[in-house]
Amino acid sequence: MITVDAALRLVLEQATPLAPARVPLGHALGCVLADDVASDLDSPPWDKSMVDGYAIRVADLATGTAELEILEEIVAGAVPTRSVVPGATTRIMTGAPLPPGSEAVVMVERAELLDERRVRLADKPPRPGQNILVRGSSFRRGERIIPRDTLLGPVHIGLLCEVGCAEPVVRPRPRVAILSTGNELVSAAETPRPGQIRNSNGPMLAALTSKVNATPIELGVARDELADLRRRIAAGLESDLLVLSGGVSAGVLDLVPSVLAELGVAQIFHKVNLKPGKPIWFGSREAAGHRTLVFGLPGNPVSSLVGFELFVRPAIERRAGRSTAPHSIVRALIDNGPFTQRGDRTTYYPATCDSAAHGGAARLSVRLLPWQGSADLRTLAAANALVVFPAGERTYATGDEVDALLL
């Protein structure tokens, strides 16, 4: 049985980035840029005023006061029609293009309007260029503004607008098909009959997928029956990843691996040395140039979550072009020892982790939750971390340091 690290390496080897696609700006948030973006204009595109005020020749205010003739007023979106000459000024708005001949802008707060055509300015003698941002001083047309492989945040969206890139080329959001399997499953809206339980994994996995900025495609519940499994799995293979829950442990009706083989999915591993989540299955299919990664997660909810965090999330991120570390692992001190842990596999144990992010200097601490095992979603809902216990038996004291995987 392979280790978590070895399994993760195999997953990441298969998790090639998706082919670049051009998307509208409204869909680019959270995607990774696949090409450099250059500007199609100088920024600012003209010598512009940084304040509301009066554009003047500097010599006119050498004494600190001046009465000047107002030539015109340039509002935002308008262009100057007259040159500023000695003894004259143009009223100008923030961001508007500077009229020819002007050398500085005096803030409107330093001006007193005498009548419609005349203004009195009183200010320190201006230096040339005062309150003026020169054309191209921020960046030049053709200059690279955002490098490829940038994860696009809200400010990048604004910047893409500014430089005229209305449809950036990005790694598209991975489509993640989600299929729950099992004769016992009914939907949340139904009342289970004896022997039945509600399908909590499908909606949970869809929510986890949304949180990684991927697109979940919910394929419902497949019965433990060959024809139904075949039909739904075939549909799921159209996506970039297919996540199955249930059907991969050693039970009599665990038909999933054979249907996957039949549909051309090559098994890469089955079973990983971890707890919970040992029976996890992973494979890949390449058909007509399209690769689908297939994960079979155990049917119980906590195993499903652990399998998602350890393997599916990093695979989604790599296919989306992100190069971040696959997991956020921190060192933290146990807060509520003594705690005895025994097992023959690496164990991922729900905990709350107090982050140091809100203090200049701090230690991270973890509090182990009173967990009832792999079906106990209620306890897991309170967790924000999984403490990683190595195989073997050990009693941990308060203050002992452990690894914790942040959720």
Add this chain to the structure above:
Amino acid sequence: MITVDAALRLVLEQATPLAPARVPLGHALGCVLADDVASDLDSPPWDKSMVDGYAIRVADLATGTAELEILEEIVAGAVPTRSVVPGATTRIMTGAPLPPGSEAVVMVERAELLDERRVRLADKPPRPGQNILVRGSSFRRGERIIPRDTLLGPVHIGLLCEVGCAEPVVRPRPRVAILSTGNELVSAAETPRPGQIRNSNGPMLAALTSKVNATPIELGVARDELADLRRRIAAGLESDLLVLSGGVSAGVLDLVPSVLAELGVAQIFHKVNLKPGKPIWFGSREAAGHRTLVFGLPGNPVSSLVGFELFVRPAIERRAGRSTAPHSIVRALIDNGPFTQRGDRTTYYPATCDSAAHGGAARLSVRLLPWQGSADLRTLAAANALVVFPAGERTYATGDEVDALLL
């Protein structure tokens, strides 16, 4: 002019949580639960097997080995039809209901099938209840499972399914109308003519809104003209928040405040003692039981971002029912001093902050970026924090401690 803290208090006073609404599970992720959720069933709903194996009477394996008659096999979704009696066993799958009479389950790994009807078990003598999870041991029907005011994450979505809550009552996602104003604005896809610039604020504010789990409603660009402003602002007042960019500084065509007054929006403040972003306008309207908060942000992109982070984001979060602190402020050490800062207002300065979240113990440090002022989106795109410099003049050395607002 009021301070940032005073302005924030006024904003939060107005930012009442939205009325609860019932939403499908697929829309509940990231929302705050408005009512307690109780379970409509026991969990587990029956005594269930925690492993794949054989349900037996403990006395039958007192010696550590036994050959037993197989009565039936209970697959997932099925129910037992026969009682387990001495000398007999029922094959059972993980999660399936235990047959009457059985006292323990022996793992399938300890069993050897002799023929279709007989099995040999070899294991330590079992204790009563071994590998059995008793009905209701996780929680009971009617028990409160998720308290109100919980921010729903993916695991809560699974838990809501489990307890039969297919349509939770939550604070709905705030609808945030976004309206850019200015005759000079054209869209990202257009080539600006002289005097024109592209509208980067609208798409950036929409992206910022999406990231807070609110729904942006983009109302396009309003011209500096009364009828157009009136029409679009009236449309925006249908939303829970209306965010305008541009039109609130002292310029000749800054018509926004008067149109807002005319449409019944009461001004709460105009201008805050900060840089960049001083001209920010805030008001509120209550009409037919519906409250809209209105923010007028300055038109330049960096001021817009700062105004959003300081005031709009906390308002969205409160209206969504979240009670988190309005800002993430950390203490951090300057990494690239000396740096001289002067100004008559509190200044928010773009920086990168190295978080301690990935180490057990660490200091946070900030690196001030080479920022060119309030139109410089490119530098801002690299920032993940704003250093908060108090008014006045001071030279900061490397290692000096400052406040930083995390973006």
